[in-house]
Amino acid sequence: MRVNHQAFFCSLFIARLADQILLFLVPLVVFQTTRQVSWSGLAFFIETLPRYLVFPFFGALCDRFAPLRLMRLSQAVRALACFGGIAAYALFGGIGWLIALSAACGVLTSQGLVAREVMLPQIFSTQQIQKVLAYSQLADQLGFVLGPMLAALLLGVWHWESVVAATGVLFLCADAALFVWQRLSGFRAPSPVSARSLTPAAHWTTPLRIALDHVWTLPGLKKVIMLAAAENLVIGVTLATSAAMVTGLHAQSSRYYAGLQTAGALATVLVLLTVARAGWPARVLGLVAFVTICAGGVIAGASASPWGYALGFLLIVGFDKMFNVYIRSARLQIIPPEDYGKTIGVAILLNNLTQPLAGLLVGVFSASTQTGPLIVALSLTMGGIGAAVSIGSALQRRKRAWALED
Numbered sequence: 001m002r003v004n005h006q007a008f009f010c011s012l013f014i015a016r017l018a019d020q021i022l023l024f025l026v027p028l029v030v031f032q033t034t035r036q037v038s039w040s041g042l043a044f045f046i047e048t049l050p051r052y053l054v055f056p057f058f059g060a061l062c063d064r065f066a067p068l069r070l071m072r073l074s075q076a077v078r079a080l081a082c083f084g085g086i087a088a089y090a091l092f093g094g095i096g097w098l099i100a101l102s103a104a105c106g107v108l109t110s111q112g113l114v115a116r117e118v119m120l121p122q123i124f125s126t127q128q129i130q131k132v133l134a135y136s137q138l139a140d141q142l143g144f145v146l147g148p149m150l151a152a153l154l155l156g157v158w159h160w161e162s163v164v165a166a167t168g169v170l171f172l173c174a175d176a177a178l179f180v181w182q183r184l185s186g187f188r189a190p191s192p193v194s195a196r197s198l199t200p201a202a203h204w205t206t207p208l209r210i211a212l213d214h215v216w217t218l219p220g221l222k223k224v225i226m227l228a229a230a231e232n233l234v235i236g237v238t239l240a241t242s243a244a245m246v247t248g249l250h251a252q253s254s255r256y257y258a259g260l261q262t263a264g265a266l267a268t269v270l271v272l273l274t275v276a277r278a279g280w281p282a283r284v285l286g287l288v289a290f291v292t293i294c295a296g297g298v299i300a301g302a303s304a305s306p307w308g309y310a311l312g313f314l315l316i317v318g319f320d321k322m323f324n325v326y327i328r329s330a331r332l333q334i335i336p337p338e339d340y341g342k343t344i345g346v347a348i349l350l351n352n353l354t355q356p357l358a359g360l361l362v363g364v365f366s367a368s369t370q371t372g373p374l375i376v377a378l379s380l381t382m383g384g385i386g387a388a389v390s391i392g393s394a395l396q397r398r399k400r401a402w403a404l405e406d
Contacts, residue, residue, distance in 0.1 A: 007181035008123070011174045012116065013139040015075055018170035019109045020147025021154075021163065022082075022102045023048075028151070028243045029098060029160050043099055045359035048236075051106030052352040058111045059345015060207035067115035067341070068182065074112040075175040078105045082168030086161050098160060114348065118341045121332060123187060133328050134276035137321040141268040145317060148242075149261035152254050210339055211346040221347070223389050224330045228351035230385035231290060231323055233378045234297040236358030238316050241371055249371065250306035260310055267318030275322055286326030289319040290386055297379025301372045327351075 030043040061070060085101025116136070124132040154163045181187075215221055246257045275285060292315050300312025335343045358378060365374045 005123070005181065005185065007177045007184060009135060009139045011075075011177035011181060012136060013143050014170055014177060015109075015112060015174035016140050016143025017147045017150070018078070018143075018167045018174065019105065020144050021151040021167045021170070022105055023239070024148035024151045024243070025155075025160060025163060026099055026102050027240060028155070030095065031244050031248070042359070042363040045240075045356045045363060046099055046103060048106065048359060049356040050103050051110045052349050052356065054107050054110050055114060055345040055349040055352075056208055056211060056342070057345070058114045059211065059348075060342040061111070062114050062118045062341030062345075063207065063339065067118045068178075068187070071112050071115035071119070072175055072178055074108040074115070075171050075178065078108045079168040079171035079175070081105050081108065082164050082171065086164055086168075089161060098164070101164065110348075114341060114345050117328070117344050117348075121337070121340075123185075131276050131279075133325045134272050137324055138269065138272040138276070140324075141272060141317075141321040142265060144321075145261055145265040145268055149258050149265070152258050152261070156254060207342040208346070211342040214335060214339060214343045215346055215350070218334050220330065221334050223393055224327055224334070225347055225350045226389050227286070227290065227386060228323075228327050229354045230382040230389075231293055231320075232352055232354045233358055233382050234293055234316060234375075235320060236355030237362060237375050237378050238297070238300070238313065239355070240359040240362045241375065242313065245300075245309060245371060246306070250309060252306050256306070260313060263310070264314055264317035267314050268321060271318050271322050272325075275325055282326050282329045285322055286330075289323035289326065292319040293323060294379050294383045294386070297382065298376055301375025301377075301379060303372075 026043050058070075081101050081104045085097050085104075088100075089097040120132060120136060151163060154166065158166075215225065243257070246252050246260065247254065296312040296315025296319070298312070300309050300316065303309050303312060331344060331347060332340075335347075361374060361378070362371065365371065
């Protein structure tokens with residue numbers, strides 16, 4: 001990566017760090033307040049569902065407006081949401097304001113994520129996309145893992161309101177880094193193609209219909225979406241239960257949990273650096289990561305010891321972004337560039353609906369003795385979906401081969 005692109009990846013890291021602080025803060029504060037895993041799971045469901053429902057709308061926006069402008073807008077408004085939520089809590093009280101501001105920031109995070117997906121092929125059009133995606137995922141995953149660790153450390157010395165205020169400052173820093181990158185690189189995004197192709201009289205549902213048609217008809221896209229949805233079952237249940245599993249069921253300290261997050265960060269860095277340098281085929285990346293995450297979920301849920309849970313957790317966290325590199329590179333090869341924003345928005349929605357579903361299931365199966373078996377059941381479900389998709393793809397290839405022979 002060129003030097004003037006460092007600020008771009010720095011912005012990605014800071015924004016993800018801030019987002020994950022909020023995403024971690026809600027289940028942990030709710031669990032510490034209520035001491036019930038069910039409320040923690042329901043809070044995770046409430047804060048994550050809105051961020052996935054808006055993906056199709058924001059994807060269509062990225063095909064009509066400059067994604068860089070939308071990305072900067074999402075970061076600035078997230079900072080305002082943090083400060084506004086704290087002010088509302090100071091005036092009216094209630095833990096619901098934390099959940100509400102996190103849900104609002106989650107919706108705006110969705111806009112930033114879709115805008116980034118549209119921008120990456122434009123910014124790095126002359127470089128190998130798998131390498132670019134690996135570095136992008138590295139910035140993402142560092143924030144993903146370090147965010148909860150930083151949140152846990154800050155909660156040890158501050159009230160959660162102060163942690164949210166610090167998160168708002170981080171969003172402003174992310175926007176500043178993006179502004180610096182824009183000045184240094186001189187990047188100018190091309191005009192959105194589909195914005196010119198759609199007439200002003202086009203119905204507001206036209207982008208959604210185009211995206212759904214692509215999902216249904218483009219070869220290989222349904223397979224990629226189903227695999228990602230299956231993987232997100234395990235990711236969702238891990239995010240919703242990790243704080244409760246470590247500090248509750250396994251009775252470990254916050255220091256142990258911080259150490260586990262640090263180990264997850266190191267595992268992720270090693271995996272993604274390997275992906276960036278090894279140049280493995282995308283299909284190999286997807287297979288290795290999928291099987292490893294499935295196995296990690298079974299180990300984490302079935303283990304009666306904190307060290308067994310830690311092993312499963314590290315496998316899940318370490319290989320999640322490797323699988324994302326496979327998914328994102330596959331989508332780039334399948335989806336037409338002129339419809340990429342609207343289609344990627346629908347695809348991300350379908351990919352991630354299983355995450356809040358996992359949180360809701362945690363709320364239903366709330367007893368601590370049920371959490372481990374639930375993680376195992378969802379991991380096995382992930383494996384079953386993966387096997388079914390692979391068998392279906394193999395049968396389709398065989399049918400096409402027979403048709404050619406005839």
